[in-house]
Amino acid sequence: MKKIKVISILMIFAIIISACGFSDPDSTSDKEGETNGYELLTIANPADITTLDPHNNNVITTSAVLVNIYNRLVARDENGEFIPELATEWEKVDDTTWEFKLNPDVTFHNGDAFTAEDVKFSLERVAKDTTLQQNSTFRQIESVNVLDDTTVQIITGEPDPQLLSRLATPAASIFPAAHFEEVGAEEFFANPVGTGPYKYSAWERDDQVELVKFADYFAGEPKWETVHFSVVPEDSTRVSELLTGGIDIAFNIPTADMERIDENDGTHVALAPIQRVIQLWLSTEEGEPTADPKVREAIELAIDNQVIIDEILLGSATPTRTHVAPGNFGADESLYDTYLYDPERAKELLAEAGYEDGVTVEISVNNYYTEMAEVVVGMLAEVGITADIELIEQSQFANRLFGEDLDEGVFVGWGNDMFDGSVLELFKSDNVTSYSNPEVDALLEEAAYNMDEEERADQYKQVQQILAEDRAVVYLFQLEGRYGVNDRINYAPRLDELYYVDEITLSE
16 A cells, blocks of 8 residues: 654743843843843743754754754745845846845854855755755755855746745755865754854753854844753643743643633733644545545545534634635635534445445544544544544654655644645645645646746635545644743744744743
8 A cells, every 4th residue: 555655851940030020121231141031931842853954854843943043045924924034135037047135244153154155055955955855845946056145046947936935944044055064964963053043052852952042143132041942742741831930831732721821820821823734634545445535525524623623622723624724825715714514424425435334444643633633533433434543753753754654544734834825735646645636736737837826826726626525635624823821921923833032022
């Protein structure tokens, strides 16, 4: 069978009383070492980072850390709009050529000056090294031409309407070329060097990543002296650490603890939509029960999306039948904030498919989503579908996904860091799933090179309608991020799920 491709540490948290209660919050003390309360920020995630190489990473919780070490030419603001980062301006010269002016006042953490050669080295590395996980995102780049120290032209082999979107992802991070080539990849990623607001300090695996302020950051001195990204796999421990003041932000808190966090003196819950859509990929490989479209339709009709949203997520999600949510290029809003539920029809479809006595499917589940998956299993059982699930830890799930080592069903939450309908390329033939449809292939191929935005958006909408009919994927809902937050800080979750540490401030 073709498989579908694709800490708690107990901290001595010593907040200097005078730093939290100084009389003039707008003034900075002359006393050496006093930082007005910005000594340490601690963010707790359920899983460790997987790498320090953003070119070889597909895990959002890793990207959320690395964006503080490295910069890209362009980035996105909290609303998903393009903003300058290492580039100060850019223009499309023609359909295959983009020119970027670079900030001349940028320094790497090791003191090297940032130049166009670093852009050439970094982008050509990820575009040409086929062993890197992000190579498929950047292989459209044919070359990066250095015009002078502060000007580059990026040449694509074909027209690429998504180039800016690619360059705004964390995978487009820029490395110091001379230093990288001098020390080699192994040493570089043991002690990575970027231009970001925070420098790498240490990575204690399965414990924490420590970053420290880079005082010479080109956009101004960062706020926090030290940042800890702690690994706290257990939900209950993460919540307990938050409630007792051991951490400042707890990611992916259980909905059952939201009220307790809000009612606790000193903590609150921050909710905001994120790009992540919960979905069930279904194999169309011959010989699998789910190869029958009637079985796939029965699976969709057996799941009551709203019950999961109301009872498991306490309303913190929106039902959807597409991955391309409003606000992303090419969204078909007729498929958003809606779902299909008809368990009686699901039973009829199974009988028509020859499974009147029931059918068994195997589903691999990212353990982030265990509770949701177990509810889905119960709903499927009510119509005669036995779902045997395998729970897989987050980092192992990613490895097995791209190693083609998962079952015919995959229960996964998938983001959209391109903010674009190109996320649908998951379902191109010979890509990361077993699904194959020549019409979908043709539409996605045309959209990939179409510089006419109106036409390209329509092509993505057509693909969404076909996928909704074929049900190689059953979309469930777009999540809201659930974060527990210490009242001492101001934190607004971002749509892209990234932690930009200097956007996090102390409460007044």
